[in-house]
């Protein structure tokens with residue numbers, strides 16, 4: 302395996318970087334640098350720019366708007382996106398429902414939904430988890446009963462992130478309570494304007510509103526909005542979760558944070574000298590950089606193996622990417638908070654949500670470091686918790 306990029310790949314990296322420099326609106330870039338949260342409109346605006354360029358959905362099949370880039374080029378694209386830094390296209394749309402629809406949707410569903418999913422004209426949220434059905438997702442109890450050409454849905458979803466922004470939701474419901482639990486599940490697309498849906502905010506430790514609980518009371522979803530066959534939803538969901546794990550290492554996000562921490566550390570004093578000169582700080586940064594390099598190489602190995610076995614199932618080694626990728630996202634978020642020192646203790650939720658000025662006494666950049674560190678806790682929970690990834694590694698990679 303050759304781990305060096307080819308001349309063509311290096312040229313591609315330069316092209317992507319130049320495009321981001323020219324096309325990324327400055328207010329969005331500035332908010333990303335400061336660690337502020339973006340609004341719905343800002344996320345839509347950026348995804349539209351990528352869509353117009355033909356770069357919103359690189360991994361999709363070409364006939365539905367994919368770029369046809371190799372896995373290495375897709376990796377380079379993502380890394381440049383994170384380092385720009387620019388927001389990722391909405392994962393629910395681009396990494397989850399889009400590829401699932403391409404694989405299992407009807408022609409009519411694909412034609413109607415895919416362009417709007419790619420452009421973010423339709424914002425999708427994911428209605429999988431429920432109270433008592435997270436890691437053990439197949440235990441879900443939200444029930445759908447066939448009523449003529451509709452399903453009548455009753456139940457509760459939990460942790461439905463961005464449901465308050467969403468136009469549509471892809472959700473799993475139980476259609477056969479008698480069958481073995483994985484067998485009686487159906488996959489539906491639900492218009493969020495349908496009567497009977499109540500979305501209530503969950504404010505997380507960072508003080509922000511990102512996720513929700515969602516109550517469904519006699520919600521009527523047309524049968525035409527079913528994905529694939531009734532009671533086969535588990536198979537489609539498993540396919541989707543494989544897609545979700547693929548992009549989750551986010552090496553570029555961690556690299557960008559380390560770079561930012563190094564730069565800020567030149568401006569912060571520790572014992573009267575720049576923190577950047579402190580030997581403990583330097584050792585910590587060096588250890589993180591070594592781990593990041595190892596993760597990057599592992600990522601390239603998984604990509605290279607994947608290209609050799611094209612069309613195969615999700616590589617169980619991608620669990621290493623999820624595990625180490627999330628640990629490093631958390632370690633680098635913690636690093637930035639530690640660079641801020643006691644200034645990280647000040648809180649200003651309005652500034653976190655994008656207000657242009659805070660009333661803080663110290664450095665504004667310090668204000669977002671604690672909430673972002675707290676929010677980073679979720680990356681080892683979503684997309685299959687790290688304990689679950691360890692189980693996969695033990696069984697499927699180590700054969701224990």
Ligand SMILES: Cc1cc2nc3c(=O)[nH]c(=O)nc-3n(C[C@H](O)[C@H](O)[C@H](O)COP(=O)(O)OP(=O)(O)OC[C@H]3O[C@@H](n4cnc5c(N)ncnc54)[C@H](O)[C@@H]3O)c2cc1C
Pocket residue numbers: 426427428429430433434435436437459460461462463505512679682683684685686687688689692
């Ligand atoms: C911020 C945030 C956003 C989210 N967004 C969404 C969303 O948009 N849509 C959606 O559907 N879901 C979403 N989720 C839900 C997420 O997928 C679940 O939280 C996750 O699957 C874990 O489920 P749980 O919370 O029920 O915990 P549990 O499954 O109850 O797990 C509790 C603990 O037990 C461990 N554990 C469980 N089973 C095992 C096992 N077999 N072996 C070893 N350890 C085990 C877990 O690792 C964890 O530490 C979100 C969660 C968070 C925190």
